[in-house]
Amino acid sequence: MNILSHEQGSATQADSLHSERVLVLDFGSQFAQLIARRVREQNVYCEIVRHDISIESIQARKPSALILSGGPSSVYEAKAPKCDPKLFSLGIPILGICYGMQLTAHAMGGSVKPCPAREFGRARLQITNMEKLFAGFPHEIDVWMSHGDQVHDLPEGFEPLAATSTCPIAAVKHRSLPIYGLQFHPEVSHTSLGSTLIHNFLYNIAGCEGRWHLSDFAQQTIQNMRERIGDDRVICGLSGGVDSSVTAALLYKAIGPQLTCILIDNGLLRKDEQSAVISEFTNHFKADLRVVDASDRFLSTLAGIRDPQEKRRRIGHAFIECFKEEAAKINGAKYLAQGTLYPDVIESGAAPDGPAATIKLHHNVGGLPEQLGFELVEPLRDLFKDEVRRLGLELGLPDHLVWRHPFPGPGLAVRCLGEITKTKLDVLREADEIVITEIKNADLYRSTSQAFVVLLESQSVGVMGDARTYENAVAVRCVNTDDFMTADWSRLPYDLLARISTRIINEVRGVNRVCYDISSKPPATIEWE
Numbered sequence: 190m191n192i193l194s195h196e197q198g199s200a201t202q203a204d205s206l207h208s209e210r211v212l213v214l215d216f217g218s219q220f221a222q223l224i225a226r227r228v229r230e231q232n233v234y235c236e237i238v239r240h241d242i243s244i245e246s247i248q249a250r251k252p253s254a255l256i257l258s259g260g261p262s263s264v265y266e267a268k269a270p271k272c273d274p275k276l277f278s279l280g281i282p283i284l285g286i287c288y289g290m291q292l293t294a295h296a297m298g299g300s301v302k303p304c305p306a307r308e309f310g311r312a313r314l315q316i317t318n319m320e321k322l323f324a325g326f327p328h329e330i331d332v333w334m335s336h337g338d339q340v341h342d343l344p345e346g347f348e349p350l351a352a353t354s355t356c357p358i359a360a361v362k363h364r365s366l367p368i369y370g371l372q373f374h375p376e377v378s379h380t381s382l383g384s385t386l387i388h389n390f391l392y393n394i395a396g397c398e399g400r401w402h403l404s405d406f407a408q409q410t411i412q413n414m415r416e417r418i419g420d421d422r423v424i425c426g427l428s429g430g431v432d433s434s435v436t437a438a439l440l441y442k443a444i445g446p447q448l449t450c451i452l453i454d455n456g457l458l459r460k461d462e463q464s465a466v467i468s469e470f471t472n473h474f475k476a477d478l479r480v481v482d483a484s485d486r487f488l489s490t491l492a493g494i495r496d497p498q499e500k501r502r503r504i505g506h507a508f509i510e511c512f513k514e515e516a517a518k519i520n521g522a523k524y525l526a527q528g529t530l531y532p533d534v535i536e537s538g539a540a541p542d543g544p545a546a547t548i549k550l551h552h553n554v555g556g557l558p559e560q561l562g563f564e565l566v567e568p569l570r571d572l573f574k575d576e577v578r579r580l581g582l583e584l585g586l587p588d589h590l591v592w593r594h595p596f597p598g599p600g601l602a603v604r605c606l607g608e609i610t611k612t613k614l615d616v617l618r619e620a621d622e623i624v625i626t627e628i629k630n631a632d633l634y635r636s637t638s639q640a641f642v643v644l645l646e647s648q649s650v651g652v653m654g655d656a657r658t659y660e661n662a663v664a665v666r667c668v669n670t671d672d673f674m675t676a677d678w679s680r681l682p683y684d685l686l687a688r689i690s691t692r693i694i695n696e697v698r699g700v701n702r703v704c705y706d707i708s709s710k711p712p713a714t715i716e717w718e
C-alpha cells in the first residue's frame with residue numbers, strides 16, 4: 190500500500206521511539222551535530238544536550254551512553270565548560286572526544302598539558318590494544334586531530350590504547366569502568382574507520398542494539414499526531430521544499446482530510462514552481478491544497494526597496510498577512526504544522542537542555558503561531574536534514590522533490606540585488622532554470638548542495654553580432670556544504686561552466702556577462718543578501 194494513502198487503521202503500539210538513547214554533552218564543539226548524526230547512522234537515537242546538564246536530567250532520559258564532545262577551551266581555563274563530575278560514577282558508558290577526553294582525565298585526577306605544537310590535521314595512529322573499542326581494526330589507521338592540549342598523566346585506573354608520534358596518549362580506557370577517551374575525532378570523515386569506532390563504542394561497550402529506524406519513527410510519529418490532533422484541523426504551509434513536503438506527507442498519513450495545505454505564491458518563486466508544487470501535491474496527495482496568488486501584493490510592497498533587511502522584513506510581514514487571511518477562511522483549524530528540524534531547535538537554543546548557541550533569525554513563518562493563536566505541530570523536530578530526506582523517500586515522495594536544493598523563504602528577492610521588479614525576476618528565473626538544468630544534465634545536482642543565479646546591479650559593455658551591448662551581469666553561485674553553516678564553492682568542471690555561460694548569454698535577454706562566485710562561507714554567506 191502506498192504509505193501516502195490516508196489510513197485510519199489502528200497503528201501498532203511500536204516500541205517507545207527513543208528507548209535507546211545516547212546523549213552528546215556539547216562543550217562548544219563545531220562537530221557536536223556531526224557526532225549525533227554518526228550515532229544515528231548506527232541506528233541509535235542521539236540528542237545533543239548542554240555540557241552542564243544536571244545528573245537528574247541525565248537519569249530521567251535513561252541514556253545508554255554519554256559522549257562528551259570536543260570544544261575550543263582548555264580544561265585549566267577559569268571559564269572552561271565543565272560537566273558535573275558525578276557523571277563519571279553513574280556507571281553509564283562514556284566516550285570523551287578531544288576536550289571531552291581531557292576533561293575526563295582532569296576530572297578523574299590526571300593531568301592535561303599544552304602540546305609542544307598545536308596539532309591540526311591528519312596523524313597516524315598506532316593501536317596497542319584491540320579490545321572492544323578497536324575490535325577488528327588494523328594496527329595503524331589515519332586519524333584527524335585538532336587540539337592544543339593533550340592528556341599528560343593518566344588518572345588512576347586508566348590505560349592507553351593507542352598513540353601517535355606526537356601524542357603518546359591518543360586513546361584510553363578505564364580498566365573497570367566503561368569510560369573511554371579519544372584525542373582524535375572519530376566523527377569526521379578524515380578519520381578512517383571513524384564510524385566503526387563509534388559503532389564499536391555503541392554496540393560493544395554501551396550494549397546498544399540499534400533500535401532507531403526511520404520507518405518506526407514514521408509510524409510512531411503518525412500515531413502520536415493522530416492522538417494529539419484528534420478530530421481537529423491542521424494547516425500546513427507548503428513551499429515545495431523537502432521539509433514542508435515531508436511534514437505534510439506525515440500529517441496527511443495521520444489525519445488525511447483534516448489537513449489543509451496552503452501555498453502562497455509570492456511572485457518570488459523559481460520558474461514554474463507554483464505549477465510543479467500543485468502537480469506534485471495533487472499527484473501524491475488528495476489533500477486539500479489552497480494556492481494563493483499573492484505576487485502582486487508582494488511586488489507592490491517591495492517596490493522601490495533596495496535595502497536587503499528591509500526587503501526581508503516586508504516579505505516576512507506580507508507572508509504573515511497573507512497566511513492569516515487564508516487561515517481565517519479555514520474553519521476550526523487548531524494546529525499549524527511546521528517543518529522545524531533538529532538543527533533549528535538546537536540553534537535557537539529551544540531544546541530543553543540544548544546549548545545556548547547563536548539564534549537563527551531568518552525563519553519565514555516565525556511568529557505565525559503566536560499571531561494566529563495556533564498550536565504548533567512539528568513532526569520533524571528530532572531529525573537532521575539527511576534523515577528528513579530518507580523519511581521522505583520512505584513515505585513515497587518522489588526523488589526529485591526529496592533531493593531538491595533548499596530555497597530561501599524570501600525566494601528570488603535575496604538574489605535580485607537592489608530594487609525588485611517583475612522584469613528582473615523574470616531574467617533571474619530564466620537564468621536560474623538554465624543553471625539547474627545544466628547541472629542536472631551533468632549529473633551533479635545531487636552532489637551540489639545549492640546552485641542558483643544572482644542578478645547583479647552592474648551593467649557592462651559587450652558585443653553581440655556587430656553591435657555594442659550594455660547589459661546586466663549575473664553571478665552563478667554553487668556551493669557544497671553539509672550543514673549550510675559553512676560552505677565551499679563547488680569546483681564545477683570548466684566545460685559545464687562554459688555551457689552555462691553560453692546558454693545564459695544567448696538565451697536570457699538582458700544578460701551579457703556571467704561570473705562564477707568563488708567565495709566560501711564564511712566569510713561570504715551563501716545568498717548574496
Ligand code: XMP
Nearest residue numbers: 551552553595596597598599673714715716
Ligand atoms: P546564508 O545566505 O545565510 O544561507 O549563508 C544559509 C542557507 O539558508 C538559506 N536561507 C534562508 N532560508 N529563509 C529560509 O528559509 C531565509 O530567510 C533564508 N535566508 C537564507 C540559504 O538559501 C542557504 O541554504
